[in-house]
Amino acid sequence: MMRLNRRDFLKSSGVAILGSALPFGLVKVASGAKTPAQDFTFGYISDAHIQHLGGPNFVRNWDRGLIRAVQEANLLSPRPDFFFFGGDLAQLGTKEEIDHGLEIMSKLQGKVHYVMGEHDYYLDLGEYWEKAVGPHYYSFDHKGVHFVVLNSILTYDKWIFRNWPTPMDRMLAMARLDNPDGSPFIVGEKQRDWLKKDLAKVDKNVPVIVCSHSPLQKIFKGWNFWTDDAEQVLALLKPFKKVTVIYGHVHQIQYNQIGNISLHAVMATAWPWPYPKTYTQVKNALPVLTVPMNRADPFFERDATGWQFMDWKTGHVDMHYQLPNNKDRVVAYNRKTGRPEDTRYQDSKKRIPPQNHF
Ligand SMILES: [Fe+2]
Ligand SMILES: [Fe+2]
Numbered sequence: 001m002m003r004l005n006r007r008d009f010l011k012s013s014g015v016a017i018l019g020s021a022l023p024f025g026l027v028k029v030a031s032g033a034k035t036p037a038q039d040f041t042f043g044y045i046s047d048a049h050i051q052h053l054g055g056p057n058f059v060r061n062w063d064r065g066l067i068r069a070v071q072e073a074n075l076l077s078p079r080p081d082f083f084f085f086g087g088d089l090a091q092l093g094t095k096e097e098i099d100h101g102l103e104i105m106s107k108l109q110g111k112v113h114y115v116m117g118e119h120d121y122y123l124d125l126g127e128y129w130e131k132a133v134g135p136h137y138y139s140f141d142h143k144g145v146h147f148v149v150l151n152s153i154l155t156y157d158k159w160i161f162r163n164w165p166t167p168m169d170r171m172l173a174m175a176r177l178d179n180p181d182g183s184p185f186i187v188g189e190k191q192r193d194w195l196k197k198d199l200a201k202v203d204k205n206v207p208v209i210v211c212s213h214s215p216l217q218k219i220f221k222g223w224n225f226w227t228d229d230a231e232q233v234l235a236l237l238k239p240f241k242k243v244t245v246i247y248g249h250v251h252q253i254q255y256n257q258i259g260n261i262s263l264h265a266v267m268a269t270a271w272p273w274p275y276p277k278t279y280t281q282v283k284n285a286l287p288v289l290t291v292p293m294n295r296a297d298p299f300f301e302r303d304a305t306g307w308q309f310m311d312w313k314t315g316h317v318d319m320h321y322q323l324p325n326n327k328d329r330v331v332a333y334n335r336k337t338g339r340p341e342d343t344r345y346q347d348s349k350k351r352i353p354p355q356n357h358f
Contacts, residue, residue, distance in 0.1 A: 039143075040143050043084070044083065044246065044307075045070070045084070045105075045269060046087065046115075046248035046266045046267070046268055047086060047087065047249065048066040048089050048268075048270055049062045049088050049090070049119060050063065050091060051090075052091075052096045052097050061271075062269075062270045062271075063104070064302075066270075071107075073108055074107070074109050081110075081142065082110055082111040082142075084114075084115060085112055085115065086213060087116055087248050088118070088213070089101040089102070089119075090120050092172070093122060093124065093171050095128050095132075098129060098132055113149060113211070114134060114149075115213050117153060117213045117248065118174050118213065119171075122167075122174040123167050123168060125160070137191055144207070145207045146202045146207070146208045147210075148198065148210045149210075149212075150191060150212045151187070152187050152216065153213050153249075154188045155186055184226050184227070185227045186227065187212075187216075187229055192229065192232055192233060196236055199240075204241060206240070207243075208243045208244075212227070212245065214226065214247060215227060215247045215250060216245050216247065217234075217263055234259070238261075240260070243262070244262050245261060245263045246264055247263070247264075248266055250273060251271060252267070253267070255319065267304075267307060269305055272303070300324070303323075304323065304326075307321075318331070319331040319340070329342060329344065
């Protein structure tokens, strides 16, 4: 079984990037000889938040995060089979932002599968996205693994079709944190019905990877780190032996194990969110297994953004986070405890890793 770390991968790819971390995820899937699935890699870029300032101007820092990810992804050799973009390509869902984001992404050499984020959706309810990017949810098979992409950032009709002064007011209401006027995300009944039918065609031994934008677990409602019908979606995935959910939106390292399902977040290319205080204050808050992420250094614009690659062996993901100017983080499945754990910091005495600037 092949296990790559970043240094090995860059060495084997013949790429030398001095002092630089790649702000996208490279995923190594090695599903084992007992299943027909073959080994392959794919990359993951997420949460670019391209923001239009007017005229030809966009927020430089968010542009730079995505441009850097694309440029460095293009250096990889051998090439990953494909990439995902994990949602929030735009900041306020405008045509200018989506077009500009897609223009940057068009420089990426390889197929990209897109996931819808709430920042892409709530201006026009995904109308332009469907035209420019494609369907809001879909599935495909690749080398023995079944991939499902969900639009997990829908919400209730009574909120969507409130008497908003303008569609931008709706977009801004959904974009804010701690907004008493917000509404929790859902996958929704229609899509859950579709998922049920889609999964009915899949053998229970086939590894399933689900990509959503919001976490398919309930973490912190005030910031919409939350999907209201997460339990109903996970129930559909329960019969499968090997399930991994990969999500964006939270801009930070998170991991959890719910039954047979491992859940992992990917980093943003734009900015990090801090951990809500409730993670430590509320006894039963999820994800109980996550160790806090390093806080961002405001003097280093790429700090606490980053990339990760995943090594999937025996059906469990070992996730390798690479944080620019900071120590690597590895979240690996611990067979003894039956859950993913941070290999360096899971011990409570070492829960807050120190900053390590060069
Ligand atoms: Fe985001
Ligand atoms: Fe988001």
